[in-house]
Amino acid sequence: MKKILGIILVVAFVVTQLAVFTACNDITEEQFTMPEMNYETYNNGDFCDYTGTGEQSNDFVPEQWPNYGIGDPYVFRFNGMYYLYCSSRDNWNGVRAWKSTDLVRWQQCTAKGFTEEQTGYVSIDESLVGAFAPEVYYWNGFFYMYSSPSGLGHYVYKADSPEGPFVRVTDKLDKRIDGSMFIDDDEKMYFLTAGEAGIIMSQAANMQDLYSGDTAFTRVNLSNTVIGSWTEGPMIIKRNGIYYITYTGTDVESQAYRISYSTETDGKKFGDDDAFTYGVDLPIVLTVDEQNNFKGLGHSSTVMGPDMDSYYIVYHSLNTLTTNGPYRSLNIDRLIFNGTQMSVDESKTNSIKAAQPNFYATEVSADKFDINGNTALSKQSVGKTFTAEFNLKGDNVKCVVSYVDADNYAYVIADYAAKTIKLVNVAGGKESVVATGTLVNDFDKNVIHTIRVAYADGKADVYFDNMCKISDSEVTLNGGKVGYVGDGEYYCTTFSDVAKGKSDKVEPKQSGASIGASNYLPSDYFEGVQSYDLTNSELSKVTVDKQYVDDIGYNGSYQLTFGKNGDFARYLVYFRQSGHYGLKLTYDQKYAGKKIGFKVNGGQLQTVTLPQVTCSETGCIISAFIGGFDVTAGANFVALYGVGDDVGFISFSCERIANNGYEFSNSLADVVEKGAIYSTMYRLYDGGHATRGGSIMLAYIGDDTLSDFEVSVKIKFVSHNAYSAGLIVRGRNFANARYDGATSIQGYYIGLDSRNVNISRFNHSKSQTKVEADAIGKTKDKLTKEFTTLKVVAKGNTISVYVDGEFKFEIHDAHAFLTGHVGLYSDGAEVVYKDFYIKQI
Structure with missing residues (x-):
C-alpha cells in the first residue's frame, strides 16, 4: 500500500525517489581564492541574563526585568536609532526600554524628568501594571504606545519622544491583548489584536480612536492567520508591495511556541475571506533545544536594518517558568526574502550582525558635510545603488541625492500645504519632475519627518514616514553626494550601498534558511569570483494554479530557470558548523527527472537528477535532498548550474546530515x-x-x-x-x-x-x-x-x-x-x- 504527501500530504506516484549523482567534466573547474569576507557574528545567547542561580547580569541589554527578562520584544526604528520595549514583569508597574544603533549593544532609556530610581523607564503611568506587549509608533510629531495591562484590554499612551514619558490618553478600548498598528502607504491605519480564530484587525480612525474607522471593517478575523486554538503577537510589514503578517501561537509556556507568516499581494481589502495566504515552510521559527535551553520562541516584531534594506525578526525565547511569570530573553535574526517567500534560520549562537550604513550622521556638522549657506552636502558619496534617509523639520526642503555638481543631481521635496511629495531630477541644469506622490493627511512641518530614497537598476522608491509614496519611478542617477538645500532643522542622515532587496543578495545567508533563487550575488561583487552567468536563463515569479491548494503559498516567489549548459548563479551562505551537509532543493514538479548541477566554493561540479514525483490534485512543488558535501564553518559559496536540461528551482537550504555509517x-x-x-x-x-x-x-x-x-x-x-x-x-x-x-x-x-x-x-x-x-x-x-x-x-x-x-x-x-x-x-x-x-x- 502506498501513500504520497505534499506540503502537508499530497497524493502522488514516485518514479525515482533519490537523486542520481555524477561528476560533470563539461564545465571547467574554477580556480579562485576565497575572498575576504566583511561580516561579524554575535550570539543571541549574549542577550540572556538568566543563569539559573538567581544572579542577573548582562552587558548587552542591562537591567532587564528581575527574574523575568525580556518577553514580547518590540523594536522600533526612529531617526536612525532603535528602541526596544518589552512586557513588564507581572504585577509590577511601568514600561522599560532600551536603545541601540546596531541592534546588538543596548543602553537604557529614561524619560525626561524621571528620578534616578526611575532610570530605565519610559512610563510609570499608574495603569501600566503588568503591561502586556507594549508597541510604539510615530505619527506627525507624537509617539503612541499600545499596551494591554495585565492582559485586560488596550489603552493608548502618548509622548513627544520615543523615550517617553508616555501618558495614558484613552480609556480602556477593548478586552484584547497584543495590539499592533499598521499604517499603509495610503495612510489608512489598522489595529491588530490576538484572537481565538486568527488575528483580528480593525480599521482605526486615527492613532487613538482604534475602532471607529470603516464601520464595515470592524474586528475582522484575517484569513489564514491561525496557529492552533489561540494566535497572538501579530505584526504587518509591507515590502516591495507585498504585505507580510507574522503571528505566534499557541501558548507562551510551551517549548514549541512558534512563529508563522502569511502574505497578501493583490490589493484586496484585508477583511476579504481570502485576502491573506499562508506562507511556506511553516512555522518559520520553531526550535526546541532543551540541551542548550533555546526554546519557546515567539511573539515577534519585524524591523528594518541599519542599512535600510534588510529586515530583522525580533522574538523572545523561554528560559524557565517562575512564580513571576515566564522568564524570557531577547533574540534577533535576519530575515531573507524571495518574493512572497520569507525565511529565517534562528539560533542561539552565530547570528550575522546587521550591516551598518556607509554613512551615518546624527546632525549636519562640518566634519561630515560641506556647508555653504543653506546647502549642506555630504563629504561621502553614494554609488549607483543606494538607500539614503533624511530626518528633518521644515517645509519645501530639498533632500538631495546623487549630487555631482550644481547642474546634475536629484532631490525629493515635500510640500505640506499642497500635500505632495515629488522626486525631481536635474540634468544639465534642467529640472524635470520624475514622479509625484500624495500626502493624504495634514502633516506638521515643525516636527520631524523621515524621507527615504531607495534606488537600484534605474528605478527609485520614495518613502515618507515609512510609507511608500513613489514606487519604481524610472530615472538615471549615477551616484554622488547627499544633503539638504533649504531652511530646515536636520537630524539623522544616513545612506548605504544597498536598495530594493540587494542586501539579501550580498550578505551571508544562514545555511538553514530557505535561500531564494533571486538571492544570488550581484555582478563582480567579489574580485576574482564570477557571480553568475545567466545569458540564457530567466528569473520569474512562480504561478501556482488554485487547484494546488497545498502549494499556493509559493505564488509570487521567484524561480530561476537555467536555459543552457554552463549558466549558473552563486550564493553567499554562512555555515554555523563545519561538517557534512545535504543540499535541499525546492522546485516545481515539472522539473523532476531533469538534471541540475551544484558546487561548493571552487570545487568539482556535481550533476544530479532531481527526484521525480508526479503531481497530485493538491500540490505541485517538491523539496528534496539532491546531494551532499563537506564544508568548513563560516561564509562559503554555493552555486547552482544548468547542465543542459531546461530546469529551475525556487529555493534551497543546507541541513547537517550524518555521514559516518551510523x-x-x-x-x-x-x-x-x-x-x-x-x-x-x-x-x-x-x-x-x-x-x-x-x-x-x-x-x-x-x-x-x-x-x-x-x-x-x-x-x-x-x-x-x-x-x-x-x-x-x-x-x-x-x-x-x-x-x-x-x-x-x-x-x-x-x-x-x-x-x-x-x-x-x-x-x-x-x-x-x-x-x-x-x-x-x-x-x-x-x-x-x-x-x-x-x-x-x-x-x-x-x-x-x-x-x-x-x-x-x-x-x-x-x-x-x-x-x-x-x-x-x-x-x-x-x-x-x-x-x-x-x-x-
Missing part, C-alpha cells in the same frame, strides 16, 4: 546512558522500557542529523486502551506543556494500536494523523503475550513500514522532514519496548 543497537533492558535523550521517564519492566498508560512518552535515540536509515524495535502491549505506541522518525521540536498533546512534535509517527499500524505526519497544529493504516495481523491477545517487531525505512522522501518482516505500506512526502531524531513514542498506550536497532543506509 549503527546502534540496544536491548533496552537498562537505561541507555549514551546516545539517548529522555524527554519523559520510562520504567524498566519485562526486560525493556515500559510506558505509562495514558501518558505521552518520548525518548530520542541518536542525534538529529540522521536522514536515511532503517530502524526496528520490538513492542509488546501490557494492556489495551484507545491509544497507540511505536516510533517517531525524523523527529524534533517536541513539546509537553499544559496545552500540548500527542501531535506536539515534528516528524513521522508510526504507531501500533490494538488493531492497526498507522503513520501520521506531525507538525504541531498542522499535523495530519493516520495518513495510512493497515491491519497488524494479530489478535489483541497475541499483542499482549508476544512482542511485535516494528520496522521503518526512511529514504529520501519515502517512509516504508514493516510489521514482523511483512511490508505494510509506504508514504511519499513532497515536502518531507528530511533529518531528525529517531525515538520511542507513545500517545498513551501501555507497552514495553526492547531490542532497538538502527542503521544508516
Whole structure:
C-alpha cells in the first residue's frame, strides 16, 4: 500500500525517489581564492541574563526585568536609532526600554524628568501594571504606545519622544491583548489584536480612536492567520508591495511556541475571506533545544536594518517558568526574502550582525558635510545603488541625492500645504519632475519627518514616514553626494550601498534558511569570483494554479530557470558548523527527472537528477535532498548550474546530515546512558522500557542529523486502551506543556494500536494523523503475550513500514522532514519496548 504527501500530504506516484549523482567534466573547474569576507557574528545567547542561580547580569541589554527578562520584544526604528520595549514583569508597574544603533549593544532609556530610581523607564503611568506587549509608533510629531495591562484590554499612551514619558490618553478600548498598528502607504491605519480564530484587525480612525474607522471593517478575523486554538503577537510589514503578517501561537509556556507568516499581494481589502495566504515552510521559527535551553520562541516584531534594506525578526525565547511569570530573553535574526517567500534560520549562537550604513550622521556638522549657506552636502558619496534617509523639520526642503555638481543631481521635496511629495531630477541644469506622490493627511512641518530614497537598476522608491509614496519611478542617477538645500532643522542622515532587496543578495545567508533563487550575488561583487552567468536563463515569479491548494503559498516567489549548459548563479551562505551537509532543493514538479548541477566554493561540479514525483490534485512543488558535501564553518559559496536540461528551482537550504555509517543497537533492558535523550521517564519492566498508560512518552535515540536509515524495535502491549505506541522518525521540536498533546512534535509517527499500524505526519497544529493504516495481523491477545517487531525505512522522501518482516505500506512526502531524531513514542498506550536497532543506509 502506498501513500504520497505534499506540503502537508499530497497524493502522488514516485518514479525515482533519490537523486542520481555524477561528476560533470563539461564545465571547467574554477580556480579562485576565497575572498575576504566583511561580516561579524554575535550570539543571541549574549542577550540572556538568566543563569539559573538567581544572579542577573548582562552587558548587552542591562537591567532587564528581575527574574523575568525580556518577553514580547518590540523594536522600533526612529531617526536612525532603535528602541526596544518589552512586557513588564507581572504585577509590577511601568514600561522599560532600551536603545541601540546596531541592534546588538543596548543602553537604557529614561524619560525626561524621571528620578534616578526611575532610570530605565519610559512610563510609570499608574495603569501600566503588568503591561502586556507594549508597541510604539510615530505619527506627525507624537509617539503612541499600545499596551494591554495585565492582559485586560488596550489603552493608548502618548509622548513627544520615543523615550517617553508616555501618558495614558484613552480609556480602556477593548478586552484584547497584543495590539499592533499598521499604517499603509495610503495612510489608512489598522489595529491588530490576538484572537481565538486568527488575528483580528480593525480599521482605526486615527492613532487613538482604534475602532471607529470603516464601520464595515470592524474586528475582522484575517484569513489564514491561525496557529492552533489561540494566535497572538501579530505584526504587518509591507515590502516591495507585498504585505507580510507574522503571528505566534499557541501558548507562551510551551517549548514549541512558534512563529508563522502569511502574505497578501493583490490589493484586496484585508477583511476579504481570502485576502491573506499562508506562507511556506511553516512555522518559520520553531526550535526546541532543551540541551542548550533555546526554546519557546515567539511573539515577534519585524524591523528594518541599519542599512535600510534588510529586515530583522525580533522574538523572545523561554528560559524557565517562575512564580513571576515566564522568564524570557531577547533574540534577533535576519530575515531573507524571495518574493512572497520569507525565511529565517534562528539560533542561539552565530547570528550575522546587521550591516551598518556607509554613512551615518546624527546632525549636519562640518566634519561630515560641506556647508555653504543653506546647502549642506555630504563629504561621502553614494554609488549607483543606494538607500539614503533624511530626518528633518521644515517645509519645501530639498533632500538631495546623487549630487555631482550644481547642474546634475536629484532631490525629493515635500510640500505640506499642497500635500505632495515629488522626486525631481536635474540634468544639465534642467529640472524635470520624475514622479509625484500624495500626502493624504495634514502633516506638521515643525516636527520631524523621515524621507527615504531607495534606488537600484534605474528605478527609485520614495518613502515618507515609512510609507511608500513613489514606487519604481524610472530615472538615471549615477551616484554622488547627499544633503539638504533649504531652511530646515536636520537630524539623522544616513545612506548605504544597498536598495530594493540587494542586501539579501550580498550578505551571508544562514545555511538553514530557505535561500531564494533571486538571492544570488550581484555582478563582480567579489574580485576574482564570477557571480553568475545567466545569458540564457530567466528569473520569474512562480504561478501556482488554485487547484494546488497545498502549494499556493509559493505564488509570487521567484524561480530561476537555467536555459543552457554552463549558466549558473552563486550564493553567499554562512555555515554555523563545519561538517557534512545535504543540499535541499525546492522546485516545481515539472522539473523532476531533469538534471541540475551544484558546487561548493571552487570545487568539482556535481550533476544530479532531481527526484521525480508526479503531481497530485493538491500540490505541485517538491523539496528534496539532491546531494551532499563537506564544508568548513563560516561564509562559503554555493552555486547552482544548468547542465543542459531546461530546469529551475525556487529555493534551497543546507541541513547537517550524518555521514559516518551510523549503527546502534540496544536491548533496552537498562537505561541507555549514551546516545539517548529522555524527554519523559520510562520504567524498566519485562526486560525493556515500559510506558505509562495514558501518558505521552518520548525518548530520542541518536542525534538529529540522521536522514536515511532503517530502524526496528520490538513492542509488546501490557494492556489495551484507545491509544497507540511505536516510533517517531525524523523527529524534533517536541513539546509537553499544559496545552500540548500527542501531535506536539515534528516528524513521522508510526504507531501500533490494538488493531492497526498507522503513520501520521506531525507538525504541531498542522499535523495530519493516520495518513495510512493497515491491519497488524494479530489478535489483541497475541499483542499482549508476544512482542511485535516494528520496522521503518526512511529514504529520501519515502517512509516504508514493516510489521514482523511483512511490508505494510509506504508514504511519499513532497515536502518531507528530511533529518531528525529517531525515538520511542507513545500517545498513551501501555507497552514495553526492547531490542532497538538502527542503521544508516
